[in-house]
Amino acid sequence: xxxxxxxxxxxxxxxxxxxxxxxxxxxxxxxxxxxxxxxxxxxxxxxxxxxxxxxxxxxxxxxxxxxxxxxxxxxxxxxxxxxxxxxxxxxxxxxxxxxxxxxxxxxxxxxxxxxxxxxxxxxxxxxxxxxxxxxxxxxxxxxxxxxxxxxxxxxxxxxxxxxxxxxxxxxxxxxxxxxxxxxxxxxxxxxxxxxxxxxxxxxxxxxxxxxxxxxxxxxxxxxxxxxxxxxxxxxxxxxxxxxxxxxxxxxxxxxxxxxxxxxxxxxxxxxxxxxxxxxxxxxxxxxxxxxxxxxxxxxxxxxxxxxxxxxxxxxxxxxxxxxxxxxxxxxxxxxx
Amino acid sequence: xxxxxxxxxxxxxxxxxxxxxxxxxxxxxxxxxxxxxxxxxxxxxxxxxxxxxxxxxxxxxxxxxxxxxxxxxxxxxxxxxxxxxxxxxxxxxxxxxxxxxxxxxxxxxxxxxxxxxxxxxxxxxxxxxxxxxxxxxxxxxxxxxxxxxxxxxxxxxxxxxxxxxxxxxxxxxxxxxxxxxxxxxxxxxxxxxxxxxxxxxxxxxxxxxxxxxxxxxxxxxxxxxxxxxxxxxxxxxxxxxxxxxxxxxxxxxxxxxxxxxxxxxxxxxxxxxxxxxxxxxxxxxxxxxxxxxxxxxxxxxxxxxxxxxxxxxxxxxxxxxxxxxxxxxxxxxxxx
Numbered sequence: 001x002x003x004x005x006x007x008x009x010x011x012x013x014x015x016x017x018x019x020x021x022x023x024x025x026x027x028x029x030x031x032x033x034x035x036x037x038x039x040x041x042x043x044x045x046x047x048x049x050x051x052x053x054x055x056x057x058x059x060x061x062x063x064x065x066x067x068x069x070x071x072x073x074x075x076x077x078x079x080x081x082x083x084x085x086x087x088x089x090x091x092x093x094x095x096x097x098x099x100x101x102x103x104x105x106x107x108x109x110x111x112x113x114x115x116x117x118x119x120x121x122x123x124x125x126x127x128x129x130x131x132x133x134x135x136x137x138x139x140x141x142x143x144x145x146x147x148x149x150x151x152x153x154x155x156x157x158x159x160x161x162x163x164x165x166x167x168x169x170x171x172x173x174x175x176x177x178x179x180x181x182x183x184x185x186x187x188x189x190x191x192x193x194x195x196x197x198x199x200x201x202x203x204x205x206x207x208x209x210x211x212x213x214x215x216x217x218x219x220x221x222x223x224x225x226x227x228x229x230x231x232x233x234x235x236x237x238x239x240x241x242x243x244x245x246x247x248x249x250x251x252x253x254x255x256x257x258x259x260x261x262x263x264x265x266x267x268x269x270x271x272x273x274x275x276x277x278x279x280x281x282x283x284x285x286x287x288x289x290x291x292x293x294x295x296x297x298x299x300x301x302x303x304x305x306x307x308x309x310x311x312x313x314x315x316x317x318x319x320x321x322x323x324x325x326x327x328x329x330x331x332x333x334x335x336x
Numbered sequence: 337x338x339x340x341x342x343x344x345x346x347x348x349x350x351x352x353x354x355x356x357x358x359x360x361x362x363x364x365x366x367x368x369x370x371x372x373x374x375x376x377x378x379x380x381x382x383x384x385x386x387x388x389x390x391x392x393x394x395x396x397x398x399x400x401x402x403x404x405x406x407x408x409x410x411x412x413x414x415x416x417x418x419x420x421x422x423x424x425x426x427x428x429x430x431x432x433x434x435x436x437x438x439x440x441x442x443x444x445x446x447x448x449x450x451x452x453x454x455x456x457x458x459x460x461x462x463x464x465x466x467x468x469x470x471x472x473x474x475x476x477x478x479x480x481x482x483x484x485x486x487x488x489x490x491x492x493x494x495x496x497x498x499x500x501x502x503x504x505x506x507x508x509x510x511x512x513x514x515x516x517x518x519x520x521x522x523x524x525x526x527x528x529x530x531x532x533x534x535x536x537x538x539x540x541x542x543x544x545x546x547x548x549x550x551x552x553x554x555x556x557x558x559x560x561x562x563x564x565x566x567x568x569x570x571x572x573x574x575x576x577x578x579x580x581x582x583x584x585x586x587x588x589x590x591x592x593x594x595x596x597x598x599x600x601x602x603x604x605x606x607x608x609x610x611x612x613x614x615x616x617x618x619x620x621x622x623x624x625x626x627x628x629x630x631x632x633x634x635x636x637x638x639x640x641x642x643x644x645x646x647x648x649x650x651x652x653x654x655x656x657x658x659x660x661x662x663x664x665x666x667x668x669x670x671x672x
Contacts, residue, residue: 020434021654049430050430052434053434053435054395054404054430054431054432054434054435054652055427055430055431055434056392056393056394056650057392057393057394057427058392058393059390068390086423087422087423087424087449088423091391091393094385094386094390094391095390095391096390098356098388098389098390098391099389099390113423314392316390318357
């Protein structure tokens with residue numbers, strides 16, 4: 001098989017985060033679902049923005065955060081996702097490229113503005129996300145670059161893409177191209193409500209087309225509509241090659257065939273903002289996997305990256321994850 | 337005299353900050369003057385942005401930061417400054433209003449984009465600022481609202497406005513209106529290079545029209561072209577009613593007629609980013625002064641606000657300064 005250009009290629013909604021602090025009363029007052037991702041329209045986005053406190057803008061988007069993490073670990077990352085031809089779109093593109101990720105999807109002209117996610121961080125460090133999808137919904141099959149996907153060890157898709165039909169079609173096309181090229185496909189279930197919205201599609205996709213599934217406990221149980229975590233774990237074991245399930249402060253459990261690997265969470269001095277925890281776990285795990293590391297090492301890279309990102313505001317690493325991994329004695333195999 | 341609506345009304349360049357970390361080698365390689373504010377044109381702004389790392393966008397602008405500080409202390413603040421009718425302009429307006437500052441200057445249509453300041457923070461916590469003035473240069477006398485200025489105890493003007501003739505004319509008009517209304521005028525010298533560019537204008541203005549001058553050591557010495565700090569201090573004592581001079585870790589010295597007041601700096605657990613230190617010192621000092629506090633209390637409010645803002649990234653407070661002041665036993669007199 002041909003050598004690859006990318007360890008990981010992410011496909012997702014290209015979003016700029018607007019992060020502000022809020023208390024639980026504010027969430028209640030504005031009917032915001034705590035710790036979840038809720039889709040909102042432009043009117044609601046404007047009303048919520050007017051009501052919320054001063055913000056800071058940082059580039060976000062689940063898979064884009066993951067790719068920034070892959071790059072910070074020294075990995076070769078690429079990204080496909082749609083912004084508009086506006087200031088927020090320029091910010092998104094700059095930040096991703098400046099992080100070292102290859103990104104060249106053409107910006108949308110004459111349509112809705114770049115997607116933004118209004119994130120309210122409560123004193124308990126939980127983040128409640130309100131996403132106006134804007135231009136990211138105009139992401140289509142035409143944006144799926146077969147050459148780039150064929151050149152990636154793993155193509156990583158976010159479940160959030162299922163929230164719009166055009167993006168879902170692009171998603172399925174990307175998975176097909178990757179598999180036909182003999183590459184791996186990874187999927188994150190993204191969010192419990194997202195699973196609720198797309199349970200059947202997710203199940204069908206996982207059973208037939210996905211090599212690696214990322215989920216947290218809530219998402220996994222929702223996928224199989226059970227309250228029994230062990231039963232859900234037993235089931236996904238039979239349906240995909242590798243499932244990596246994150247459990248917040250309990251760390252992660254990875255299952256693959258008969259194998260089970262537990263990885264404890266990394267200690268965090270001060271939990272500040274959980275935004276990006278799952279995205280960064282995926283970053284570490286995927287880079288390890290792309291480089292042929294064992295599952296334990298993949299998991300350790302995942303919890304290391306997650307621990308860094310929850311220690312500060314924002315969903316992308318602020319320090320070199322490669323240096324952190326090196327300091328912890330975790331070796332990342334070289335690209336082949 | 338009529339009751340006031342504002343304790344402090346700020347007039348300045350309306351700017352969004354783009355903050356990234358960089359090392360000294362990066363500054364050298366790109367010819368960036370360390371710890372200073374340098375004006376750059378659009379071409380240079382684009383080149384520098386392309387070269388710098390991932391950023392975070394937060395609303396800035398020297399006087400706007402000061403007013404956010406005044407509001408955080410519980411003060412009644414207003415602001416006059418020009419953004420464009422674009423996404424960054426919306427962010428600037430939202431953040432200032434959400435901070436509790438009254439802001440209603442009409443955005444510019446069909447001209448340059450909202451001003452931005454590319455700020456490189458080095459590991460020693462120094463900030464090097466590169467400002468593309470954009471729409472903020474289109475700030476003119478028409479934007480100077482006489483009713484608002486007449487309703488403010490103190491009108492606070494930033495020296496940076498002198499960098500463009502239209503803004504300078506607006507600046508002088510604002511000072512005139514305030515004095516004719518029997519209100520106080522305060523001025524910050526802003527930056528050593530800014531003083532170099534406008535020394536004669538600053539001197540003429542201070543001698544005739546300004547009640548309170550803010551400066552740091554470098555700016556004060558530059559104003560009178562002397563290396564002798566005491567000589568510069570003796571001179572400004574004769575030319576303005578109150579001069580508040582900040583000296584970084586040595587705190588501040590305030591002179592007024594024969595009176596001299598020294599205020600030690602507040603201890604800071606970890607110095608992260610000095611952006612906004614001077615702006616926030618002015619916030620505390622001005623609110624104290626507007627409320628009739630003594631110079632020592634004004635100074636203590638100043639160092640308290642400055643200490644908070646240098647303990648994190650960004651030039652506006654992240655916590656309630658009113659609560660900090662209260663916890664420290666510093667009493668802010670009520671508005672009259």
